[in-house]
Amino acid sequence: MTTSIKPAAKPSAAPARRGRPAKIGGTRLAVLLMLGPALVAILFFRLVPAFEAIRTSLSDPQGPFAAYDRVFADPAFQASVRQTLLFTVLVNPFQIMLALALAVLLTQRLPLVGLWRTLIFLPAALPQVVSAIIWGVLFRPDGPLNAVLNALGLPHQPFLTSKFQALPGIIILVSWVGVGYWMMFLIAGLKDIPGDTLEAAKIDGAGPLRTFFQVTLPQLKRPLLFVLVADTIANFLVFAPVETLTAGGPDRSTNLIMYDIYERAYVAGDLPAASAETFILLCIILAVVSIQFKLLPSED
């Protein structure tokens, strides 16, 4: 129950000297000035470009839907959708399960646990493009990863030059900076779980696995959903590693959709089609996020 802010009532018989009564009539103005800039920012930097994309996508000289036809018919786009969806289905569960496992691991009573947490979080400070550059060297035929494989007697791997390993390679390098970041959210969520529920489970004789699945996980629903949605959206936007390392290849295996849009806009110079593809991407993201919300309801 919130107290409503009304202009101060008329002072009664013998008012103490308290200065001017609250100027709450200024609320409307305050809202305008305080919230205005943020709303303007949303308007100019989110809504305007969205509408501009839609407008451009429909303004192809050959007709309103010509750009869409062109996009759907393009094998590069089709490969892009396939690879992006494959990427999504692989990278998100991988990152979230790993982040969850690490979060659980690092909320145990271990020696130097704060140190491990900090060090595992460290890569999250790097921009994705820096991760791409570092891993680009790591993945080289003459690079340290192959050197380690050699030392273990295992065969050389082509990594980013193989159409089968390139996408997993990108998964690894984005996960390297991502997992520590999401792990922090889950650690915070785990710490929020009241000790009593865990105590109760222990008293009831539940083993660690039962406790985890029946007590811990349900109480993690909110942070998990947050991490799932935010991570999914972020992974749909992966661009830097493709641009810097693979240029969509080999064989379009890493032609993720943001890169495809970029190429379409700036290499092919086909703005209507690029805008159409942007709109398609936005729809895909909206669809996937809606599904996630449906599948994982949280009390909100």
Next chain:
Amino acid sequence: MSTGDHYQARSGSRLKRGILLALAIVATLCSVGPLWFALVSSVRPEGDIFRYLSPLSIKSIWPTTWTGSSFRTLMNTGFGWPVLNSVIVAVFTIVIGLLLCSAAAFALGVLQFRGQKFLFGVTLVGFLMPFDALAIPLSQVLTGAGFQNTFDGLILPAVGNGLAIFALRQFFRNIPRELLEAAQMDGLGWWRILFRIYLPLSKPALISAALILFVFQWHAFLWPLLIAPDPAIQVAPVAIAQFSQETFVDFGAIFAGTVITAAIPLGLLLYAQKYFVASIARSGGK
């Protein structure tokens, strides 16, 4: 940060703890390994980076010779300017962003007016829209409006940050209403209440919001690539990506660049880590 953990292991067997510790160490090595390699490679002669990889030995990950030559090479390419640009852009983003976001958070969380919930929803949804997906159309619009290769173009799209607003709003709402009511009784207007009462009490949230704004800006790649391609105004990630794609690649210098680009956010995040985690707990977990 370990006291007050509610979620704890059962005091398990020594063996179990040993295994968990080993897992933690392995995870840490995987995390730190590539960074270590980058760091080590940046302080050794460029030729040594690959020379000592095979056969694998301690020399693969520890310099036999130490040199600052890679950093010198890097700076000779003028890398100092992109770093400076990144810092300038980040600082302005934080200052302007904190003003905008805390005012918005205050309006959305403390003020009382009809439609507040609706506007909060609008704000969240508005900022949830994936920025990078809109980067290309936005760059078309802003280039047409004369923002290409300007600091404004780099800074302004980043000052409104939904996560920052959300975190600040949560914090503001946890400030006891008695303070607000007392201030109103004393005749303070909303702006004074915000600046004299709420903001001074909100240091942790402000630091978290500053970090959120900073990270968004420092990590930006596609947007600066589109709006600020000119070498004079390039930011560090763009510059270093370009550098890494040149024909004659100096790996030492590239690693030096990654070290510099990483050092600044690393320093800030390490320093303010606890604030970051605290804000995450408030926003994502609750």
